[in-house]
Amino acid sequence: MLFAVTMDVEIPHDLDPEVREDLINREKSYCQDLQRKGTWVHIWRYAGQYANLSVFDVADHEELHRILWNLPLFPYLSIAVTPLAAHPSALDDTAGVAA
Amino acid sequence: MLFAVTMDVEIPHDLDPEVREDLINREKSYCQDLQRKGTWVHIWRYAGQYANLSVFDVADHEELHRILWNLPLFPYLSIAVTPLAAHPSALDDTAGVAA
Amino acid sequence: MLFAVTMDVEIPHDLDPEVREDLINREKSYCQDLQRKGTWVHIWRYAGQYANLSVFDVADHEELHRILWNLPLFPYLSIAVTPLAAHPSALDDTAGVAA
Amino acid sequence: MLFAVTMDVEIPHDLDPEVREDLINREKSYCQDLQRKGTWVHIWRYAGQYANLSVFDVADHEELHRILWNLPLFPYLSIAVTPLAAHPSALDDTAGVAA
Amino acid sequence: MLFAVTMDVEIPHDLDPEVREDLINREKSYCQDLQRKGTWVHIWRYAGQYANLSVFDVADHEELHRILWNLPLFPYLSIAVTPLAAHPSALDDTAGVAA
Amino acid sequence: MLFAVTMDVEIPHDLDPEVREDLINREKSYCQDLQRKGTWVHIWRYAGQYANLSVFDVADHEELHRILWNLPLFPYLSIAVTPLAAHPSALDDTAGVAA
Amino acid sequence: MLFAVTMDVEIPHDLDPEVREDLINREKSYCQDLQRKGTWVHIWRYAGQYANLSVFDVADHEELHRILWNLPLFPYLSIAVTPLAAHPSALDDTAGVAA
Amino acid sequence: MLFAVTMDVEIPHDLDPEVREDLINREKSYCQDLQRKGTWVHIWRYAGQYANLSVFDVADHEELHRILWNLPLFPYLSIAVTPLAAHPSALDDTAGVAA
Amino acid sequence: MLFAVTMDVEIPHDLDPEVREDLINREKSYCQDLQRKGTWVHIWRYAGQYANLSVFDVADHEELHRILWNLPLFPYLSIAVTPLAAHPSALDDTAGVAA
Amino acid sequence: MLFAVTMDVEIPHDLDPEVREDLINREKSYCQDLQRKGTWVHIWRYAGQYANLSVFDVADHEELHRILWNLPLFPYLSIAVTPLAAHPSALDDTAGVAA
Numbered sequence: 001m002l003f004a005v006t007m008d009v010e011i012p013h014d015l016d017p018e019v020r021e022d023l024i025n026r027e028k029s030y031c032q033d034l035q036r037k038g039t040w041v042h043i044w045r046y047a048g049q050y051a052n053l054s055v056f057d058v059a060d061h062e063e064l065h066r067i068l069w070n071l072p073l074f075p076y077l078s079i080a081v082t083p084l085a086a087h088p089s090a091l092d093d094t095a096g097v098a099a
Numbered sequence: 100m101l102f103a104v105t106m107d108v109e110i111p112h113d114l115d116p117e118v119r120e121d122l123i124n125r126e127k128s129y130c131q132d133l134q135r136k137g138t139w140v141h142i143w144r145y146a147g148q149y150a151n152l153s154v155f156d157v158a159d160h161e162e163l164h165r166i167l168w169n170l171p172l173f174p175y176l177s178i179a180v181t182p183l184a185a186h187p188s189a190l191d192d193t194a195g196v197a198a
Numbered sequence: 199m200l201f202a203v204t205m206d207v208e209i210p211h212d213l214d215p216e217v218r219e220d221l222i223n224r225e226k227s228y229c230q231d232l233q234r235k236g237t238w239v240h241i242w243r244y245a246g247q248y249a250n251l252s253v254f255d256v257a258d259h260e261e262l263h264r265i266l267w268n269l270p271l272f273p274y275l276s277i278a279v280t281p282l283a284a285h286p287s288a289l290d291d292t293a294g295v296a297a
Numbered sequence: 298m299l300f301a302v303t304m305d306v307e308i309p310h311d312l313d314p315e316v317r318e319d320l321i322n323r324e325k326s327y328c329q330d331l332q333r334k335g336t337w338v339h340i341w342r343y344a345g346q347y348a349n350l351s352v353f354d355v356a357d358h359e360e361l362h363r364i365l366w367n368l369p370l371f372p373y374l375s376i377a378v379t380p381l382a383a384h385p386s387a388l389d390d391t392a393g394v395a396a
Numbered sequence: 397m398l399f400a401v402t403m404d405v406e407i408p409h410d411l412d413p414e415v416r417e418d419l420i421n422r423e424k425s426y427c428q429d430l431q432r433k434g435t436w437v438h439i440w441r442y443a444g445q446y447a448n449l450s451v452f453d454v455a456d457h458e459e460l461h462r463i464l465w466n467l468p469l470f471p472y473l474s475i476a477v478t479p480l481a482a483h484p485s486a487l488d489d490t491a492g493v494a495a
Numbered sequence: 496m497l498f499a500v501t502m503d504v505e506i507p508h509d510l511d512p513e514v515r516e517d518l519i520n521r522e523k524s525y526c527q528d529l530q531r532k533g534t535w536v537h538i539w540r541y542a543g544q545y546a547n548l549s550v551f552d553v554a555d556h557e558e559l560h561r562i563l564w565n566l567p568l569f570p571y572l573s574i575a576v577t578p579l580a581a582h583p584s585a586l587d588d589t590a591g592v593a594a
Numbered sequence: 595m596l597f598a599v600t601m602d603v604e605i606p607h608d609l610d611p612e613v614r615e616d617l618i619n620r621e622k623s624y625c626q627d628l629q630r631k632g633t634w635v636h637i638w639r640y641a642g643q644y645a646n647l648s649v650f651d652v653a654d655h656e657e658l659h660r661i662l663w664n665l666p667l668f669p670y671l672s673i674a675v676t677p678l679a680a681h682p683s684a685l686d687d688t689a690g691v692a693a
Numbered sequence: 694m695l696f697a698v699t700m701d702v703e704i705p706h707d708l709d710p711e712v713r714e715d716l717i718n719r720e721k722s723y724c725q726d727l728q729r730k731g732t733w734v735h736i737w738r739y740a741g742q743y744a745n746l747s748v749f750d751v752a753d754h755e756e757l758h759r760i761l762w763n764l765p766l767f768p769y770l771s772i773a774v775t776p777l778a779a780h781p782s783a784l785d786d787t788a789g790v791a792a
Numbered sequence: 793m794l795f796a797v798t799m800d801v802e803i804p805h806d807l808d809p810e811v812r813e814d815l816i817n818r819e820k821s822y823c824q825d826l827q828r829k830g831t832w833v834h835i836w837r838y839a840g841q842y843a844n845l846s847v848f849d850v851a852d853h854e855e856l857h858r859i860l861w862n863l864p865l866f867p868y869l870s871i872a873v874t875p876l877a878a879h880p881s882a883l884d885d886t887a888g889v890a891a
Numbered sequence: 892m893l894f895a896v897t898m899d900v901e902i903p904h905d906l907d908p909e910v911r912e913d914l915i916n917r918e919k920s921y922c923q924d925l926q927r928k929g930t931w932v933h934i935w936r937y938a939g940q941y942a943n944l945s946v947f948d949v950a951d952h953e954e955l956h957r958i959l960w961n962l963p964l965f966p967y968l969s970i971a972v973t974p975l976a977a978h979p980s981a982l983d984d985t986a987g988v989a990a
Contacts, residue, residue, distance in 0.1 A: 001199075001258050002143065003281070004152050005345065012310060013903060013966060031188040044101065044183035047952040048896065048959040048972040052186055053103050055143075060199050061344040065283040068345035075310060081345040083201070083281055084143035085263040087151055089130040100892075100951050102974070104840065111805060112210060112273060146259040147203065147266035147279040159892050160839040164976040167840035174805060180840040182894070182974055184956040200341065202350050211408060211471060229386040242299065242352075242381035245457040246401065246464040246477040250384055251301050253341075282341035285349055287328040298397075298456050300479070302543065309508060357397050358542040362481040365543035372508060378543040380399070380479055382461040398539065400548050409606060409669060427584040440497065440550075440579035443655040444599065444662040444675040448582055449499050451539075480539035483547055485526040496595075496654050498677070500741065507706060555595050556740040560679040563741035570706060576741040578597070578677055580659040596737065598746050607804060607867060625782040638695065638748075638777035641853040642797065642860035642873040646780055647697050678737035681745055683724040694793075694852050696875070698939065705904060753793050754938040758877040761939035768904060774939040776795070776875055778857040794935065796944055823980040836893065836946075836975035844978055845895055847935075876935035879943055881922040 001058055002041070002084040005068070007077045008051045026072040034067065055084070100157055101140070101183040104167070106176045107150045125171040133166065154183070199256055200239070200282040203266070205275045206249040224270040232265065253282070298355055299338070299381040302365070304374045305348040323369040331364065352381070397454055398437070398480040401464070403473045404447040422468040430463065451480070496552065497536070497579040498559055502572045503546045521567040529562065550579070595652055596635070596678040599662070601671045602645045620666040628661065649678070694750065695734070695777040696757055700770045701744045719765040727760065748777070793849065794833070794876040795856055799869045800843045818864040826859065847876070892949055893932070893975040896959070898968045899942045917963040925958065946975070 011020060034040035034056075042055040058064045068079060110119060133139035133155075141154040157163045167178060209218055232238035232254075240253040256262045266277060308317055331337035331353075339352040355361045365376060407416060430436035430452075438451040454460045464475060506515060529535035537550040553559045563574060605614060628634035636649040652658045662673060704713060727733035727749075735748040751757045761772060803812060826832035834847040850856045860871060902911060925931035933946040949955045959970060 004143070004145075028188045032190055035188075035190045043186045043189050044103070045186040045956060046103075046972075047182040047184040047956040048970050050960075053181070053183065061281045061283040064281070065342060065344040069347075079345050081281060081343075082152070083146040083259045083262070083279060084152065085146040085259040087142045087144040089127045089134075090142050091131055091134045144263060145279075146263040147277050160974045160976040163974070164837060164839040178840050180838075180974060182952045182955070182972060184952040202341070202343075226386045230388055233386075233388045241384045241387050242301070243384040243461060244301075244477075245380040245382040245461040246475050251379070251381065280350070281344040282350065283344040285340045285342040287325045287332075288340050289329055289332045358479045358481040361479070362540060362542040366545075376543050378479060378541075380457045380460070380477060382457040400539070400541075424584045428586055431584075431586045439582045439585050440499070441582040441659060442499075442675075443578040443580040443659040444673050446663075449577070449579065478548070479542040480548065481542040483538045483540040485523045485530075486538050487527055487530045556677045556679040559677070560738060560740040574741050576677060576739075578655045578658070578675060580655040598737070598739075622782045626784055629782075629784045637780045637783050638697070639780040639857060640697075640873075641776040641778040641857040642871050644861075647775070647777065676746070677740040678746065679740040681736045681738040683721045683728075684736050685725055685728045754875045754877040757875070758936060758938045762941075772939050774875060774937075776853045776856070776873060778853040796935070796937075820980045824982055827980075827982045835978045835981050836895070837978040838895075839974040839976040845973070845975065874944070875938040876944065877938040879934045879936040881919045881926075882934050883923055883926045 001060065003056045003058065003064055004082045004084055005054045005056055006046075006051065006080045007054065007071075007073075008049070008079075009073060009076055010050075010078070011073070011076045023072050030070075030072060039063075039067065100159065102155045102157065102163055103181045103183055104153045104155055105145075105150065105179045106153065106170075106172075107148070107178075108172060108175055109149070109177070110172070110175045122171050129169075129171060138162075138166065199258065201254045201256065201262055202280045202282055203252045203254055204244075204249065204278045205252065205269075205271075206247070206277075207271060207274055208248070208276070209271070209274045221270050228268075228270060237261075237265065298357065300353045300355065300361055301379045301381055302351045302353055303343075303348065303377045304351065304368075304370075305346070305376075306370060306373055307347070307375070308370070308373045320369050327367075327369060336360075336364065397456065399452045399454065399460055400478045400480055401450045401452055402442075402447065402476045403450065403467075403469075404445070404475075405469060405472055406446070406474070407469070407472045419468050426466075426468060435459075435463065496554065498551045498553065499577045499579055500549045500551055500563070501541075501546065501575045502549065502566075502568075503544070503574075504568060504571055505545070505573070506568070506571045518567050525565075525567060534558075534562065595654065597650045597652065597658055598676045598678055599648045599650055600640075600645065600674045601648065601665075601667075602643070602673075603667060603670055604644070604672070605667070605670045617666050624664075624666060633657075633661065694752065696749045696751065697775045697777055698747045698749055698761070699739075699744065699773045700747065700764075700766075701742070701772075702766060702769055703743075703771070704766070704769045716765050723763075723765060732756075732760065793851065795848045795850065796874045796876055797846045797848055797860070798838075798843065798872045799846065799863075799865075800841070800871075801865060801868055802842070802870070803865070803868045815864050822862075822864060831855075831859065892951065894947045894949065894955055895973045895975055896945045896947055897937075897942065897971045898945065898962075898964075899940070899970075900964060900967055901941070901969070902964070902967045914963050921961075921963060930954075930958065 011023075031040055031043065035043070039057060040054060041057045042053075044053050045051075046053060056064060056067065058067065064081070068074065068081075071077065110122075130139055130142065134142070138156055139153060140156045141152075143152050144150075145152060155163060155166065157166065163180070167173065167180075170176065209221075229238055229241065233241070237255060238252060239255045240251075242251045243249075244251060254262060254265065256265065262279070266272065266279075269275065308320075328337055328340065332340070336354055337351060338354045339350075341350045342348075343350060353361060353364065355364065361378070365371065365378075368374065407419075427436055427439065431439070435453060436450060437453050438449075440449045441447075442449060452460060452463065454463065460477070464470065464477075467473065506518075526535055526538065530538070534552055535549060536552050537548075539548045540546075541548060551559060551562065553562065559576070563569065563576075566572065605617075625634055625637065629637070633651055634648060635651045636647075638647050639645075640647060650658060650661065652661065658675070662668065662675075665671065704716075724733055724736065728736070732750055733747060734750045735746075737746050738744075739746060749757060749760065751760065757774070761767065761774075764770065803815075823832055823835065827835070831849060832846060833849045834845075836845045837843075838845060848856060848859065850859065856873070860866065860873075863869065902914075922931055922934065926934070930948060931945060932948050933944075935944045936942075937944060947955060947958065949958065955972070959965065959972075962968065
């Protein structure tokens with residue numbers, strides 16, 4: 001089940017630089033683990049923004065919520081979630097299986 | 100070069116049903132041709148909406164504009180375009196090449 | 199899987215009154231069939247508005263999209279969809295099973 | 298008398314962790330007490346958000362205001378309140394009595 | 397139980413002038429009947445706007461919805477509803493009883 | 496001359512509790528003095544919000560501005576001001592004299 | 595008593611050209627009469643827009659409403675009204691008397 | 694060349710009171726000097742707001758920018774700038790020469 | 793004197809195709825004449841939109857207004873105007889003279 | 892490949908003045924280097940705002956993102972990016988090559 005998720009990052013200017021770096025590193029590992037599992041299907045940077053557009057493939061809303069809630073950067077994110085369905089014009093081999 | 104594009108469709112209620120059906124059929128062919136060429140990389144339906152989220156892979160802005168401008172449904176679309184860059188957390192084999 | 203869905207209705211003033219009445223009757227039957235099936239879990243009127251707040255329990259995004267897309271009033275609706283997850287404070291017997 | 302209430306939570310990043318945990322625990326107890334009384338009829342988490350959609354069944358506006366005003370997290374909430382009425386399409390046994 | 401209600405009126409330019417005048421006359425009678433009953437407690441014109449701010453005193457949401465839904469101008473109104481509670485600074489003889 | 500005024504209160508979380516309490520007490524006295532003079536005609540709490548809807552009856556804009564500017568909570572208020580005129584449907588004894 | 599008023603004009607494309615010209619001529623006369631009386635103190639065109647910023651000097655809200663309501667173009671205007679007070683930095687001979 | 698300029702003032706609550714008073718005094722002098730020169734043509738207080746509507750008469754955009762940028766309160770202002778042109782309905786002796 | 797101007801075009805779907813084509817041709821000529829005169833300094837298409845970003849170099853607001861008001865497509869345009877000043881970081885030979 | 896980019900600057904009031912001055916100086920050098928390379932094609936100040944409108948000519952989204960991400964003031968900027976295409980009315984020697 002696919003979801004488009006946008007995340008805008010706003011880390012406070014006065015956050016301790018080491019804490020900040022640690023958070024960003026843990027966010028990256030967390031993200032790549034989920035990519036390897038096939039859950040975090042896509043992640044693109046919005047050019048010129050500290051923000052991304054992602055696509056997730058999850059079993060249900062509980063899984064989606066647990067994943068987003070546990071993002072190391074969660075307290076600094078503005079998140080928008082949009083459920084995606086198959087598009088009737090999509091060819092099977094490109095969009096039908098979410099990739 | 101990747102772009103996220105959202106399209107909201109609002110076909111006038113009083114459009115001739117045959118014209119409408121013809122438009123939608125031509126839109127579908129147009130879309131699938133571009134999918135086969137690898138230009139229209141993804142298209143998902145926003146669940147419950149007459150709208151889609153698409154990702155395009157084009158050579159430049161001229162190509163993107165020509166593609167969108169010539170959509171059969173273009174006069175009835177509200178389009179938003181966002182340039183995408185590679186995300187530093189993306190693994191090469193999933194997001195690095197746009198798919 | 200639960201979704202909160204809001205629907206704002208805007209039927210054109212010049213729609214034929216019989217067509218309008220027929221649409222509304224079919225919408226009601228459609229809605230009640232889905233209530234009986236346990237799919238359309240809740241529907242409330244926003245007081246003073248031609249709009250409702252609904253909760254759907256569906257298997258996936260495809261089912262949700264098919265249901266909303268086929269609403270007789272769909273061409274006249276502005277629809278917003280929000281995925282719901284269980285709340286950690288919810289007691290099992292009230293919100294845990296969606297009702 | 299039913300109300301849809303949405304609550305967006307924004308706890309300051311620098312709040313003392315113990316104060317924070319205490320607030321959240323008290324919020325949970327407060328919420329569950331009202332669920333047991335049949336006042337806080339539903340509470341769902343917006344997936345991926347620190348926010349909820351709730352339905353309250355209260356005697357009047359004074360009761361609703363007193364309940365929301367006394368939420369332990371009230372100072373950190375953005376709250377929206379919408380009065381709900383019975384929907385003419387609702388079957389008695391699902392939405393007519395608010396549950 | 398008090399509600400603040402704002403109504404913005406937008407009558408189509410091409411509505412038949414007699415129909416328009418009839419609607420406005422019926423709206424006025426309807427409004428004055430409810431004032432006499434003590435239900436439509438206040439109505440003020442927003443200066444320079446085809447809009448009003450009203451206060452209603454009703455038994456419940458069903459009554460409020462029925463009143464607004466049956467306004468002769470309802471199809472041409474944008475309505476916003478906000479529930480009002482007693483203010484702790486209000487003196488009994490001015491705001492406590494809604495007037 | 497009547498004005499509808501809405502006030503949203505946002506007192507900083509870190510304001511000294513005694514200062515806060517003193518401000519709120521002075522706000523209440525200030526408000527009640529103006530109610531007794533017939534200037535602050537109505538004040539209602541928006542249910543579930545730290546906000547109010549008020550109606551003022553003043554001689555001119557200078558008086559309105561002086562009153563609002565000198566509210567003890569003024570630095571923490573978001574204020575919206577809308578001039579009200581008599582509504583042609585208002586009965587003399589309810590809305591014509593502002594109460 | 596001064597008010598800033600902005601008016602955005604949107605005349606339907608299909609309005610009869612003679613009706614349109616007549617409306618615009620009557621609007622101009624109406625406006626200039628009020629300028630001569632000292633009521634319509636200023637009117638400026640927003641450069642590049644079919645819109646204006648005006649300042650009115652009226653006795654009360656009833657007069658303001660009557661003036662705006664009777665504008666020949668009223669049905670095609672979006673109007674915003676903001677009450678103005680003397681600014682403490684204004685020199686008497688420029689802003690104190692509204693001109 | 695005339696510009697409508699709105700300025701919303703938001704001075705941080707924790708600014709040193711002496712600094713604050715000094716800023717406001719310098720702002721006032723700065724404003725009155727420009728009024729005497731005929732550059733700051735009008736300044737009105739939005740009633741009930743810490744905000745003003747001003748009209749400037751400057752030689753070009755560079756002068757306008759230099760004036761606004763050097764306002765003592767500039768760091769605490771939200772500024773909106775709108776270019777004004779002569780209105781075809783304006784009588785020469787009221788609006789044609791900006792005053 | 794430079795202005796950034798954005799124009800969103802919305803030509804009614806039912807405009808006569810010949811009228812439409814004539815309007816667009818006249819718009820193009822009008823635009824190119826002003827480019828040759830050095831008045832319409834830049835015009836770019838927003839990729840994927842029926843909209844443009846333009847830069848104008850005019851003597852004053854009257855000239856800007858006259859140019860925009862007389863655009864053949866003016867009745868179908870939503871126009872936003874923003875005055876531009878020299879940027880302190882701009883090198884003389886690129887931005888200082890508007891091109 | 893051209894992009895319109897707007898940047899709104901909001902430097903925290905409590906930033907150390909030397910840090911602030913250093914940032915602004917580095918931003919200026921950075922900007923001018925890119926102007927000399929022909930990458931930062933235009934930069935204009937929005938008159939009266941701490942904001943600019945810029946046009947960039949880059950090879951791809953990666954280059955655009957790298958440039959904006961590395962702006963010394965990046966943490967204090969709100970950035971909007973819009974891809975530009977050639978406009979069919981643009982004369983070759985003014986807009987075709989981005990300058």
